Amino acid sequence: MLTTYEEAVEWIHSRLRLGIKPGLLRMEWMMERLGNPEKKLRTIHVGGTNGKGSTVTFLRCILEEAGCSVGTFTSPYLEHFNERISMSGKPCGDSEIVKLVNVIRPLADELEKTELGGPTEFEVITAMSMYYFAFMSPVDVVIYEVGLGGRFDSTNIIHPLLSIITSIGRDHTAILGDTYGEIAFEKAGIIKDGVSIISGASQEEALAVIRKTAEDKKAPLYTAGGQFRAIEHTPLENGGRFTFSSIFKEYHGLEIGMIGKHQAENAALAVMACHILSANFSLPIEERNIRAGLLRASWPGRFEILSAHPLVVIDGAHNEEGIKALVSTLQDQYPGRKKTIMFAALKDKKFEKMIRDLDAAADRLVFTSFDFPRAASAEDLSEASISASKLTASDWRAGISDELKRIETDGMFVVTGSLYFLSVVKPYIQEVLNQRKEIL
Incomplete structure (x- = not known):
């Protein structure tokens, strides 16, 4: 027992x-x-x-x-x-x-x-x-x-x-x-x-x-x-x-x-x-x-705003239709914002079409990976992108910390992709944001 x-x-x-x-x-x-x-x-x-x-x-x-x-x-x-x-x-x-x-x-x-x-x-x-x-x-x-x-x-x-x-x-x-x-x-x-x-x-x-x-x-x-x-x-x-x-x-x-x-x-x-x-x-x-x-009603991880100032959002869009809904929401809700999007996905997903939609929506696109047996590499995700403003972050924690520092007043940071990724990302982002508040 x-x-x-x-x-x-x-x-x-x-x-x-x-x-x-x-x-x-x-x-x-x-x-x-x-x-x-x-x-x-x-x-x-x-x-x-x-x-x-x-x-x-x-x-x-x-x-x-x-x-x-x-x-x-x-x-x-x-x-x-x-x-x-x-x-x-x-x-x-x-x-x-x-x-x-x-x-x-x-x-x-x-x-x-x-x-x-x-x-x-x-x-x-x-x-x-x-x-x-x-x-x-x-x-x-x-x-x-x-x-x-x-x-x-x-x-x-x-x-x-x-x-x-x-x-x-x-x-x-x-x-x-x-x-x-x-x-x-x-x-x-x-x-x-x-x-x-x-x-x-x-x-x-x-x-x-x-x-x-x-x-x-x-x-x-x-x-x-x-x-x-x-x-x-x-x-x-x-x-x-x-x-x-x-x-x-x-x-x-x-x-x-x-x-x-x-x-x-x-x-x-x-x-x-x-x-x-x-x-x-x-x-x-x-x-x-x-x-x-x-x-x-509220549902964690679905266009969830973790911070308003700076504007930080997580969204578990992990398939074509989910990404389309995310892109549409960003266009309708925040048409004038400069958007930095971080994306991680599982390698058994057909992520090429998802990434093309993100290419069109993001002013800055960051690809990363995480510790999960089925996670796609940041490099594989990046290869599927045609964005001129793409980059990879081999360490997602360091990547998130860097991007949180970069957010401008008219900008926003969106982390999306696998829900398994969001499950580890959310508490980390909250921790970093809380530390920043304490310093301020």
Whole structure:
């Protein structure tokens, strides 16, 4: 039996050696041994390429404003492992992680001896979350974020009240496929018989697949640009304002505390979800709950402003669509600012197109790397750039310290790319900025 939090997390991370093993048989085996906790939960399932975490947060905050207790299962974490299993936005405790590992570990050892093989890290954490919300910390609703794809994702053993597919983009193509249609097919795997599905997908190729799956499953489908939409988006200093228009209701002047037009679109998914939950499951969600929840919602690492003076932003844009959203936000929100952008990525990403978009957006472009097995080198990233103002930083800490000193009054520093990179960068930037304040 493990006794410390450090031992528990080390054991969980040791499962990374098993890589990604698509399929639900190991999850079903563990759930049966645990007394089928997934069947005791009222859940909402959120899949898609980008915007999952933000949509989960918007929806959580609205439901909380309506008086619901809400659990969330998200990935990856940005600063603390416990973030992945949270209740009311607060990560579960270290002691609870230890208890959960001691429940799941014997099952993992037993499963290892079967023809199914041992569970992966993500399967272990998913099982931990379901046991936690069913038996240790029951809540009214749990929102589950898909880890990868959808059809064979370990979260797909739930039968939710409602499913949401945020956007479809080209990410994890080696596993999910190269085309929008192929990727949409995997994402649409979360659609269940008769369960309403909300989609934010914009490509017709992807929408066609989602429509066909919904039709086959007799699942009512609501699409962005069809049955609902976010319109009249206006950038604000620390967020945005938009109008939500749907076949049910229209709300003018909704405000969000997250920056970017894409965040208004994510918020619209959450608002549409609330209409369906209210209509189909009698959840008492009122307009005031929607307005308050949207304004309160924040999601670390998504165009997060770490400092206003100097202006320092981190954003976990790690695929083509994410970078496009970042560039669009920079153009809309800060058209007159001189922009220095630092970028780090994983080598299994198709980063060439991302870098070309950054070339056009940055006045100064810094490529770096970090201590992670799959991290691309700064030199490889730089070779993909045609910017005349590019440079490499072999040591990202030194690079960040240098760039923070260089920021001018009309400038800004943006650190973007892999979320794994941002998880180590954020506390370092905060430390440097705090030291500067103390000196001043």
